[in-house]
Amino acid sequence: MVNKIAELIAPHIEGLSAEDIISLIEIPPRPDMGDFAFPCFRLAKTMRKAPQLIANELASSIENTDFIDEIKTEGAYVNFYVNKEIYVKSIIDSALEDDYASSDEGKGQSICIDYSSPNVAKNFHVGHLRTTIIGNSLYKIYSKLGYTVHRINHLGDWGTQFGKLIVAYKAWGDEEKVKSDGVAELMRLYVKFHEEADKNPELNDEARAWFNKMEHGDEEALKIWQWFVDISLTEYKRTYNLLGMDFDYFTGESFYRDKTEKVVSALSSAGLLKDSEGAKIVDLEEYNMAPCLILKNDGSSIYATRDIAAIFYRKETFNFVKCLYVTGQEQKLHFAQVFKVIELLGNDWAKDQLVHIPYGLVSLEGAKLSTRSGNVIYAEDILLEAIDKIKEIIQDKNPDLDDKDNVAKVVGVGAVIFNDLYNQRIKDVSFKWEKLLNFNGETGPYVQYTYARCASILRKISDFNPSEKIDYSLLTDSATIDLLKVISRYPKAVKDAAEKYEPSVIARFAMDTAQAFNKFYDSVKINVEDADVRNARCMIVYITKNIIKDALGLLGIGCVEQM
Ligand code: ARG
Numbered sequence: 001m002v003n004k005i006a007e008l009i010a011p012h013i014e015g016l017s018a019e020d021i022i023s024l025i026e027i028p029p030r031p032d033m034g035d036f037a038f039p040c041f042r043l044a045k046t047m048r049k050a051p052q053l054i055a056n057e058l059a060s061s062i063e064n065t066d067f068i069d070e071i072k073t074e075g076a077y078v079n080f081y082v083n084k085e086i087y088v089k090s091i092i093d094s095a096l097e098d099d100y101a102s103s104d105e106g107k108g109q110s111i112c113i114d115y116s117s118p119n120v121a122k123n124f125h126v127g128h129l130r131t132t133i134i135g136n137s138l139y140k141i142y143s144k145l146g147y148t149v150h151r152i153n154h155l156g157d158w159g160t161q162f163g164k165l166i167v168a169y170k171a172w173g174d175e176e177k178v179k180s181d182g183v184a185e186l187m188r189l190y191v192k193f194h195e196e197a198d199k200n201p202e203l204n205d206e207a208r209a210w211f212n213k214m215e216h217g218d219e220e221a222l223k224i225w226q227w228f229v230d231i232s233l234t235e236y237k238r239t240y241n242l243l244g245m246d247f248d249y250f251t252g253e254s255f256y257r258d259k260t261e262k263v264v265s266a267l268s269s270a271g272l273l274k275d276s277e278g279a280k281i282v283d284l285e286e287y288n289m290a291p292c293l294i295l296k297n298d299g300s301s302i303y304a305t306r307d308i309a310a311i312f313y314r315k316e317t318f319n320f321v322k323c324l325y326v327t328g329q330e331q332k333l334h335f336a337q338v339f340k341v342i343e344l345l346g347n348d349w350a351k352d353q354l355v356h357i358p359y360g361l362v363s364l365e366g367a368k369l370s371t372r373s374g375n376v377i378y379a380e381d382i383l384l385e386a387i388d389k390i391k392e393i394i395q396d397k398n399p400d401l402d403d404k405d406n407v408a409k410v411v412g413v414g415a416v417i418f419n420d421l422y423n424q425r426i427k428d429v430s431f432k433w434e435k436l437l438n439f440n441g442e443t444g445p446y447v448q449y450t451y452a453r454c455a456s457i458l459r460k461i462s463d464f465n466p467s468e469k470i471d472y473s474l475l476t477d478s479a480t481i482d483l484l485k486v487i488s489r490y491p492k493a494v495k496d497a498a499e500k501y502e503p504s505v506i507a508r509f510a511m512d513t514a515q516a517f518n519k520f521y522d523s524v525k526i527n528v529e530d531a532d533v534r535n536a537r538c539m540i541v542y543i544t545k546n547i548i549k550d551a552l553g554l555l556g557i558g559c560v561e562q563m
Contacts, residue, residue, distance in 0.1 A: 001090045001488070004067060005036050005080055012061050015046060027485060031478060034072065034079030035087065035485070041076050051076035084476040091484045092475075095543040096466070101491040101550070106147030110318045113139055113149060114310075115326035116240075116247070119156030120232040121165055121186040124239050126362040127328055129379035130429065133420045133556060134359055135326040136245045137503035140554045145498055150318050155252025157229050158306065161190070163211030166224050167203060168193035178227075183235050186228060187376070208298065215257065215300060229254075239380045242387075242413060245556060251310075259309040260301040264294060270345055282341050292337040307338045311354065322353050324501065329358040329426075357501045360428040382431065387412035389437055390445070398563070407560045411445050412437075414557040418444025421507045421555050442511055447548060448559055450514035454545035455561040457526055457538070464538040474536040479523040483516040483540065487547055494554070503555055510551040517544045 006021040013021070021038070028037045040054040047054055055073040062071060062078075067090075070081040094100055115135025118128045139149045168189040169178070178185045197203040213221040233250070240246060264280070267273045272282050278297030284290065294305050314323055325335055335356035343350040364377070390412040394404055401407060419436040420429050439445045458464065475484075490509060497505035526537045549559045 001067070001082060001087060002036065004065075004090075005038070005082075008062050008065065008068070009038055009058065009078075012058055013043065016043075027489070028077075028079065031481070033074065033077075034070075035082045036080040038078045038080070039076055040078065084481065085472045088475045088481070088484060089472040091488045092470075092472070092539060092543060095487055095490075095547060100547070101494045102144050102146070103491075103495075104146040106142060106145045108148075109321045110148040110150060111142050112152055112314050112318055112320045112323040113142075113326065114152045114154045114324065117154040117156065117252070117327070118232075118236055120252070121161070121183060121190065121228050122156075122232075123183055123187065123376050124236050124379045126364075126377055126379055126382065126431075129239075129382065129416075130359050130362060130420055130425075131326045131328075132240070132243065132245060132379075133417050134357070134425055134503060135324075136243070136556045137421060137506070137554060138324065138326070138357075138498075138501060140556065141494060141498050141503065141506065144494055144554065147321075150249065150314075150320075151247045152314075153247040153250045153252070154310065155229075155233075155250060155254075157232075157252035158214075158254040158257055159303065160208065160211045160300070162214060162225050162228070163207035163209070164193045164197075164204075165190055165228060166210040166221060167207045168196075169224065171196075178231065182231050186231070211300065212298075235380075239378075239383070242380065242383045242409075243417070243556065244413070244558065253303070253306045256306040256309040256313065257301070259313055260305045263305055263308045263312070264301075266345060267294060267341070272341070272344055282337075282344070284337060284340055287340055289333065289337055289340065292341050304334065304338055304341075307334075308341055311338070311342055311350075320353065322355060324355050324357055326357045326359070329360070332356060332358060355501070357425070359425040363428045363430045383413055383416060386416050386433075386437065389433060390415070393437070393439075394563070401562060403560075407563050410558040410560050411448055411563060414444040414448055414552070416444075417555055417557050418447065418507060421503045422511070424504050425502060444552075444557055447510050447514045447552060448557070449563060450517055451545060451548045451552070451559045452561060452563045453521070454517070454541045454548070457541050458545065459561075461527055461534065461538055463531075464535055464542070466539065466542050468535065470536040470539050471532050472536070474533050475540065477524065479516075479520040480537075480540060483513075483520045483544065486512045486516045487543065490547060490551070493551075497554075506551055506554050510548060510555070513544060513548055513551065517541075517548075 002022050002025050003018070005025060006018045009021050010016070010018050024039060024042065026037045026039065028034050038058070040051040040058065043054050044051045052073075052075055055076050055078050059071050059073045059078045067083050067086040068080055069083050072079050072081070113135050116128060116132040118124045135151070139151050142149045165186065172192055173189055193203065193207070210221055214225055264273070267282060273280050273294065274283050276291065279293060280295040281291040281293050284292055292304055293302055295301060311323065314320060335354075339350050339354045342354065387408050391404065391408040394401055394408060415436050419431070422442065423429070435441060436443055437445060439449055486509075493505050493509040497503055520540065524537060526534065526541060528534050552559060
């Protein structure tokens with residue numbers, strides 16, 4: 001419908017394509033202002049006329065068509081009142097298509113998303129939960145737009161800390177304990193190392209020596225290190241399984257250890273490498289940034305060196321049009337430096353293809369979360385706690401429900417994900433159980449419940465068949481139109497979410513759809529005697545159900561038929 005309106009407008013305006021016009025068209029806040037509005041403010045400059053005048057001229061020059069009942073102007077807006085029946089049909093027809101809101105804009109192009117990336121031998125904490133959830137949603141959104149998306153887990157699995165860990169393990173570790181307690185025990189050993197090194201600084205030299213051995217391929221060192229990696233990955237994968245999320249590559253920092261030398265020589269031949277107290281740096285003063293450290297004074301590479309190597313590797317391997325990095329805001333400078341170094345090496349594409357996607361903190365204020373030893377919070381425990389709490393609620397409200405465990409998992413995990421994605425990613429996220437698990441609030445469970453409600457309605461009406469024709473004239477009441485208007489926003493929501501790297505656009509859309517559906521449900525009776533009315537209304541339930549499922553899917557949230 002928007003396309004058709006844009007086609008009506010286009011011949012009367014020079015210099016704007018139908019695409020431009022579509023992006024300007026708005027949906028007015030109140031139905032009495034029309035169904036679509038075209039604002040003329042932006043045209044005032046090029047047309048050298050007052051926007052109101054442009055609106056009036058435009059309104060009177062558009063010819064009559066069957067799908068527009070009336071065109072009126074209000075200030076600088078041209079408001080279109082569409083023929084309800086045609087409008088309803090056009091929304092339902094597009095919503096029924098399998099590829100509704102999908103597109104092929106990304107066809108043949110690839111995108112790398114670097115996200116989650118926990119640090120080996122450390123716990124998978126709440127910050128990593130956020131990058132995992134956001135990164136996964138961006139993966140789904142870009143895939144829907146036709147891109148080939150590579151999900152990369154850039155594990156923190158290399159660096160001097162592993163030298164420390166080897167020293168600690170050899171001095172105070174116990175194989176059985178590491179096997180039974182996993183990451184928690186590795187963290188304890190790491191803390192122990194620092195306590196001891198405060199008293200005996202020579203331990204630091206030992207640690208450096210072990211890392212040096214690792215860098216030179218020493219068998220014993222690498223064997224212990226690999227064991228630490230495996231233990232950690234096993235734990236992280238438990239969390240990914242709970243979330244129902246996966247990766248295409250677990251290529252961590254260690255993957256690039258033989259690729260940093262090339263970076264150093266490229267920087268050096270480009271004359272970009274400078275000595276600084278024995279270390280090698282790239283001076284970025286001209287760009288108002290601290291220097292980017294490339295080699296430490298003992299010659300070892302660092303986090304940034306490996307990130308630079310990774311960019312070249314990914315460009316060569318995937319030929320990405322974008323490489324996205326989902327990490328906390330505290331890494332803003334790191335990525336600005338790394339991206340600048342790539343650009344200085346003669347790669348202009350760095351400017352718009354490398355993107356850091358930061359997100360806000362997790363505030364635990366007021367939230368009671370279980371902690372393991374050392375008072376650290378594990379993402380896994382948060383998810384398990386959410387699942388348990390949902391189980392209690394189900395036990396209380398619907399004890400006879402089938403498959404309670406699965407429902408509790410889908411709803412509990414969904415609640416945590418939705419809570420993360422409902423606000424703009426840069427905002428902080430808090431964990432208040434009463435709030436995020438509330439079935440009546442602006443929550444995941446509320447949207448999932450709306451889905452289950454749709455499913456239950458359709459289960460009870462066995463003679464509805466979505467491929468049969470319905471009478472659109474029976475669907476012109478305001479609650480139905482309001483719901484359909486929300487549904488019609490889906491394709492734009494997907495595009496906006498991708499453009500802004502903002503899954504919250506989809507979360508808001510899902511919430512709006514659920515709320516509009518529940519208003520519809522309160523205002524019209526669905527299971528009525530009259531078969532034509534019943535079928536027409538069932539169609540609305542049917543498309544709502546599909547769209548909620550699709551939108552929640554883009555967030556990484558599942559649905560259940562009963563809850
Ligand atoms: N391991 C890092 C951390 O936990 C995140 C890595 C992000 N990705 C990257 N390519 N630097 O903070």
